Amino acid sequence: MKNIIHRKTLREQVADAVRKKILHHELEPGMRITESDLCSEFGVSHGPIREALRQLEQEGLVEYTRNVGCSVRNLSLNDIIEALLIRGTYELTAARACNGNISDNALQEMSDVLESMKQIDDSDYTESIINDNEFHKILIREAHMPYLVNAWDALDFATFFSFYRQKDDCSTVAGKQYGVHKKLYDIYLTKDCQAICDTIYTHYHASIAKMLSDNHMSENDFPFSFDILKP
Template sequence: MTVTRPRAEPTSPILRNVLRSQVKDVLMERIIEGHYKPGARLIETQIARELGVSQAPVREALRELESVGMVESYAFRGARVRKPTREELIEAFPVRAALESLAAGEAAGRITDDQLDQLEELIEEMESAAERGNAHEQAIANAQFHGLIVEAAQNRTLEKLWAFLEPGARTYLTTARAGVDLTEVAVRHRKILGPLRARDREAAAAAMREHLLEAGHWLEGTPKHDSSAGERSP
């Protein structure tokens, strides 16, 4: 006798969790890419219609994004994209430096030649964007550079911690502001790539730590009224 397994209904907990995660990823990327600007309303019905899902996974995704500080909700007014404070950004850099220096050290012993080539290509993309004065494109390549190093570390616990911190940490004062040399931003990443190519764990960890602490110090030196955020991190 053939036993027919019941089909999972669209409202099953497993499918709801998958949908929520997918919706969250889409919304997060749209916020980071600037599709949704700080202060922009996030309307559940509109998002659900655009993504072809019900409002339930959208509502759950917005709650998750609120828990990591990317969205804020108001009674009877819905959700909006949250703009992180300068103090929050400053606090994130030492934590990120600790995580990513560990990642760089681990990656130095495990990174593949293909991944090293990808890092080189990303630096070249940053340099090309700098020549064109395109801070947004440079910031995208910048974030991919850091994410690839975390991936190369092959440490799932570290990756989970970084994934939780990263959405807020990579929101950074725009590198397009006056006085910032986009070419220098790109060149600074070569100081990290060198030790990785040499498979030098200690040097790679030290280079990453210095890189992020310098970025944090630069942020501390910006005027308090200058809180323009939205580009990805260094």
Template sequence: MEDILETKPLREKIADRIRADIIKGVYKDGERLIEPKLAENLGISRTPVREALRQLENEGFIEIIPRKGAVVKRMTLDDVDNLYMIKANLEGLAARQAIKYISDNDIKEMERLNERFLLLAKRDEDVVEEYLKYNVDFHNVFIQLSKNDKLIEILEGLSKNFQRIKGMLISKSERALKAYNEHLEIIKAFQSRDPNKAEMKVRWHIENSWQYIKERMLSDGN
């Protein structure tokens, strides 16, 4: 794995590092990312840091303000609404298309991945990193099975922003049990081999997550 990572351009490695820190809350909304300080901390020149910041600006994680520099972009309720609307529609489409290709072994893999959420639900501690990873793994089973390269590409791009949203607001195990139960409904829909049910259950699950995130943002004063 390390050899594969080493083939990444330095700009992407730096962007990955800063993005992960934003997702984990190391850098807060509105916080300045000072280019010379980042370069010094990473032990590199400022040029690849500047390139990484431009990449993160394009991804929507930061904004570069004249005479102020790079700051972590605030995620508004409108941003969340728009992203979840896109996600619900596109993942619903992916689920519908995956019905043509999904096998019993694929469904068993979804069941295996979903069991991880049940384990998370029993833990009284910060589970955000594991939650995010397991959630991506579960959804990727049917997204990849859509066999729609353009759809997969778009959803992969959106995934980074969703990790940030959930990373900000899901820190305890409370959502894990709900996700587990909702995933069971998705699995049943795929077992039925009914494209309408699969699409409906995936959209329902994402809309539930959407509502949960909105309630958390409103309660936190966002």
């Protein structure tokens, strides 16, 4: 794995700090976020704060409302489950588009992300989310379908809020990342399209089933069918 030094800009550092405040429930869904408060807290000017909030808006974590300003996005469990189902179908589409023939370069990239998952501090939830999204996006890129990539990016918030809604401690969830994604990687190595699709289904179904169980809900509580995810 390459040793890369990441030098984060002030905007990125502020965005990271706000993400962590949301994950740690210091900023709750619907809570207003003001530039002035963040400037005072972080000791930086309005420019980087404004840029960071715009980045988080693009990621779907905060939203701007007329006459209200910026606030933490308030997503229902219905919203999160819908996004996860759609993301699962996108991955199935990508696997079929490349017929399971995932390139060696892509597999190496996945291996690098797995190494990051193995080495990361379990308490660093934001890095866990970044690794999770990056691992899955590598498969999406293998489809060589730009519209699919854009559609995938539009649902980046799904991973973040899945962590946020977990009943387990976030460090417990982060600690399981390597093993869960190593199973996906091992199947990708086979380049067996049907086996890959079956494993993608199992991966998403397990995550959604856990979320439903934690919230004492079932598929019947939703206005849409979960069958769209079947391989």
